[in-house]
Amino acid sequence: MRARLLWKASEEVSIFDWIAGICSASVVERRFSVKFAPAMLQINAERLWASLMELARIGATPKGGVRRLTLSDVDRQGRDLFVRWCTEAGLAIEVDRIGNVFARRPGTDAALPPVAMGSHLDSQPSGGKFDGAYGVMAGLEVLRTLNDAGIRTRAPLEVVSWTNEEGSRFVPTLMGSGVFAGVFPLESIYESKDVDGVTVRDALKQIGYAGNAASHALGAYFEAHIEQGPVLEETKTTIGVVLGALGQRWFDVAIAGQDSHAGPTPMETRKDALVAASRLVLEVNRIATAFPDYARGTVGFMQVKPNSRNVVPGEVRMTVDFRNAKDKTLSAMCDELDVSISRVEKELRVEIEKKQVVYFPPSEFAADLVDSVRAGSKALGYSHRDIVSGAAHDAVYMARVAPTAMVFVPCEGGISHNELESARAEDLAAGCNVLLQAVLKKAGTA
Ligand SMILES: [Zn+2]
Numbered sequence: 001m002r003a004r005l006l007w008k009a010s011e012e013v014s015i016f017d018w019i020a021g022i023c024s025a026s027v028v029e030r031r032f033s034v035k036f037a038p039a040m041l042q043i044n045a046e047r048l049w050a051s052l053m054e055l056a057r058i059g060a061t062p063k064g065g066v067r068r069l070t071l072s073d074v075d076r077q078g079r080d081l082f083v084r085w086c087t088e089a090g091l092a093i094e095v096d097r098i099g100n101v102f103a104r105r106p107g108t109d110a111a112l113p114p115v116a117m118g119s120h121l122d123s124q125p126s127g128g129k130f131d132g133a134y135g136v137m138a139g140l141e142v143l144r145t146l147n148d149a150g151i152r153t154r155a156p157l158e159v160v161s162w163t164n165e166e167g168s169r170f171v172p173t174l175m176g177s178g179v180f181a182g183v184f185p186l187e188s189i190y191e192s193k194d195v196d197g198v199t200v201r202d203a204l205k206q207i208g209y210a211g212n213a214a215s216h217a218l219g220a221y222f223e224a225h226i227e228q229g230p231v232l233e234e235t236k237t238t239i240g241v242v243l244g245a246l247g248q249r250w251f252d253v254a255i256a257g258q259d260s261h262a263g264p265t266p267m268e269t270r271k272d273a274l275v276a277a278s279r280l281v282l283e284v285n286r287i288a289t290a291f292p293d294y295a296r297g298t299v300g301f302m303q304v305k306p307n308s309r310n311v312v313p314g315e316v317r318m319t320v321d322f323r324n325a326k327d328k329t330l331s332a333m334c335d336e337l338d339v340s341i342s343r344v345e346k347e348l349r350v351e352i353e354k355k356q357v358v359y360f361p362p363s364e365f366a367a368d369l370v371d372s373v374r375a376g377s378k379a380l381g382y383s384h385r386d387i388v389s390g391a392a393h394d395a396v397y398m399a400r401v402a403p404t405a406m407v408f409v410p411c412e413g414g415i416s417h418n419e420l421e422s423a424r425a426e427d428l429a430a431g432c433n434v435l436l437q438a439v440l441k442k443a444g445t446a
Pocket of ligand 1: 119120131132165225393
């Protein structure tokens with residue numbers, strides 16, 4: 001499989017060069033640089049798939065998904081299997097105080113901070129086989145491949161499995177990476193309870209994963225993940241080069257007008273809160289369409305009072321959800337909405353109050369790591385496109401403490417958080433090969 005792929009790539013280049021003619025020096029140069037480049041190391045696609053399938057047996061559901069709620073006994077079994085595989089691969093295991101598991105392969109320069117890869121092994125109550133599990137198994141497969149090839153890196157390498165990414169049994173979501181990145185204080189997280197009143201502290205002890213490893217610096221963090229959306233599949237693209245994750249600002253908006261009789265009240269004196277709200281819905285949509293950087297704007301909730309067919313509505317409560325990949329643009333969208341609000345207030349004789357209820361800054365991934373994901377895809381001959389993540393991942397918090405990048409691969413129908421979640425073995429292997437190249441570039445070879 002590997003030999004065939006490489007042979008095909010070099011053949012395509014040769015034919016292209018032949019057609020282009022040998023009169024162009026740059027083409028000749030390119031031809032030689034391709035021809036004599038060392039063969040690119042490739043991961044073992046069958047082993048990656050087999051590991052994912054064996055892991056998916058733990059907590060398997062009848063419909064083909066998994067139910068591995070965080071810090072449950074089933075989660076413990078998944079962790080134990082991961083730890084066993086890591087130990088067999090000669091990796092050193094550490095567990096920190098929130099139960100994050102780190103498996104380390106030493107580098108030749110112990111002074112360098114480790115380059116980490118990972119994701120999560122917990123799932124939604126009716127989750128799929130690939131969300132999270134793929135990122136952890138891909139990291140392990142990279143290290144197994146380096147072991148097989150006898151390649152040592154300068155920086156140490158780590159595979160990490162973060163505790164409770166899903167936030168389903170215990171809130172908040174992204175718990176383990178959030179504690180590691182200093183976003184959440186450990187003591188208050190320990191007190192978080194599930195519906196049965198069990199605390200995170202007790203659940204960690206119960207499954208034997210309350211460790212004591214100290215937090216440590218990382219030289220970089222890479223996360224491979226299924227896209228969980230439809231873009232890659234619809235555009236027949238193998239690799240999503242993830243530029244970052246969208247930031248979010250959520251608002252509650254209250255519009256105060258005046259209830260009045262639908263008959264006797266002339267149009268020009270009305271204080272119609274619903275007409276004002278309608279104008280704002282269109283403004284939110286216009287702003288999200290007009291602004292760059294993957295802008296999104298949604299009004300998904302509205303309450304009208306008194307909600308009676310022959311009364312001019314005197315009060316509306318609604319929400320606004322703005323998202324953007326760039327913090328500045330996200331703020332500019334909100335400023336533009338403020339301008340619209342002032343105009344609507346004046347023209348429609350209503351008072352509008354806007355209150356921010358959620359702010360989650362965008363994470364922009366490290367430009368050089370994103371470049372290496374793109375370059376790796378290109379060198380391996382995979383179709384690829386830049387993409388932003390609409391969903392949050394552990395990488396979002398890691399980006400606050402280490403240079404971070406993500407690799408997306410397609411999933412069937414864009415379906416995730418669902419037992420039917422599915423991905424193709426060749427796409428998963430492709431993402432893992434890109435991960436391998438990006439990690440080697442960052443960690444350096446001895
Ligand atoms: Zn996930």
